[in-house]
Amino acid sequence: MIIKAKNISKKFMREYVLDHISFNLKSGDRVALMGPNGAGKTTLVRAILGFYKLDGGSLEVFGKNPIKSRVEVLGGISFIPQLPPPIKLNIEELLKYVSKSSGIPKEAIVKEAKKMDLNLKANLNKPFFKLSGGMKQKLLIAIALSKKSKLLIFDEPTANLDPKGRKQFYELLSGINRECSTIYITHRLDEIEGLINRKIYMELGKIVEDERL
Amino acid sequence: MKNLALIAYLDIKESLRSKWFYVYSFVFGGLMALFFITGVSDAVVMGFTGLSRMLLIFIQITIIILPIFILITTVKSIAGDRESHILEYMLSFPVSLKSYYWGKMAGRFVTVFLPVFFALLMGVIFGLIKGGSLPWGLILLYTVLIFALCFTFLGIAFFISSVVKSTDIALGSSFSVWILLLAFIDIALIGLMLQNRLDDKIILALAMLNPIEVFRIGAISLFDPELTVIGPVAYYLLDSLGRNLLIIYAVVYPVAVGGVFALFGYIAFKKRDLL
């Protein structure tokens, strides 16, 4: 089992943002996580990454507590955030951080980026935040895919990409190992329909629909 | 702790490119240069040799402005990283919170300590060029004091950044801490003493608890109390504790304060929501 969530709750300012959610994620599950703005999708993902202390319930990722065993759990997850953050490190430094902390060779990231027409070698001294929106997104995708994780979590990863970039991204995704599990937050189901085998719909902190396709 | 050095190294590289670092280095380097241009270092007044006098002025200004520099730049960058979601991304990699927190602090320490230390060295080099004997004891003491000063206020800054989530409130808190500590240095204490509002013992205790005041007293402790206008509180402490004990206290106490704050900051960082 990749994720085992039992009755998990998280409150912000006395309001339930995750309201007693239970679900399991098996290896090979490729989920489209949908729901209106503010439904709690990002919060759920952050709980899985061990960023939030839960107000109730139990959450296990790879059979471990994501807060207590953060290094082991995060070692198996690739994550792309909703918006590329304005990281001040330059590309070379960012690659160093990623490769040293996660054990990915830098060349693997460079190679992955090339598949999306992103030339990292030419930009090594550029601060990350000075890249164009699409280039940032591509770099984050390249990092996520070269990490070869058991679980991939994408929070609307194509928001900044041009149509060609999107197409390249989906091609890359269809190339990843079928054993991998993916959580894919999106508002555009049509784009990823071919990539997923499960749909979870959230509303007001609850899972209101969970359908296997 | 395996990624601690990596995180420290990257933080240093990031700081070296940032604007605050240039302003910071410029202020302290410029201050020292200014002393030489204006000839503060040449005059022999009230029994000081020129260089000692200049170093004393340098350290006294440093004790006042270094804390606010450290507090503001540190708090801004750490709380800023959280607000701009940089922290979310960086912490989605398998690094332990221990490595991250202490690595950041180690990196920060290097970038706040070195420019001030180099400014001090610059003074020493100027002194060597001009000839005359160098006050080595004083130089060593000030190096240690600057080290302790950086550590103390970094600890406090890391604590504020961990506990307070928004940049604005964190900046406000930093400023309040600084003003509060400044309000209770010698001048204000004399006022209280003269008015007889507070018991003298309380005033001395206030002085001993305030890291800025402790640094001030430490900085003048090598000078002859009879020659210097050092303020009654400092005079009394120097007189009753003795020079050596006072110097040890002036280093150990602030470092302990910084260490305790840094540790509480780390506990808050670990125990609370990261974002």
Ligand SMILES: Nc1ncnc2c1ncn2[C@@H]1O[C@H](COP(=O)(O)OP(=O)(O)OP(=O)(O)O)[C@@H](O)[C@H]1O
């Ligand atoms: N750190 C926080 N403090 C207070 N409230 C928060 C915090 N994070 C999220 N919230 C609130 O929790 C709710 C869910 O937010 P979340 O970001 O999980 O939504 P989402 O489903 O990802 O929405 P979107 O589609 O817009 O990305 C929102 O009402 C939001 O205001």
Ligand SMILES: [Mg+2]
């Ligand atoms: Mg979201």
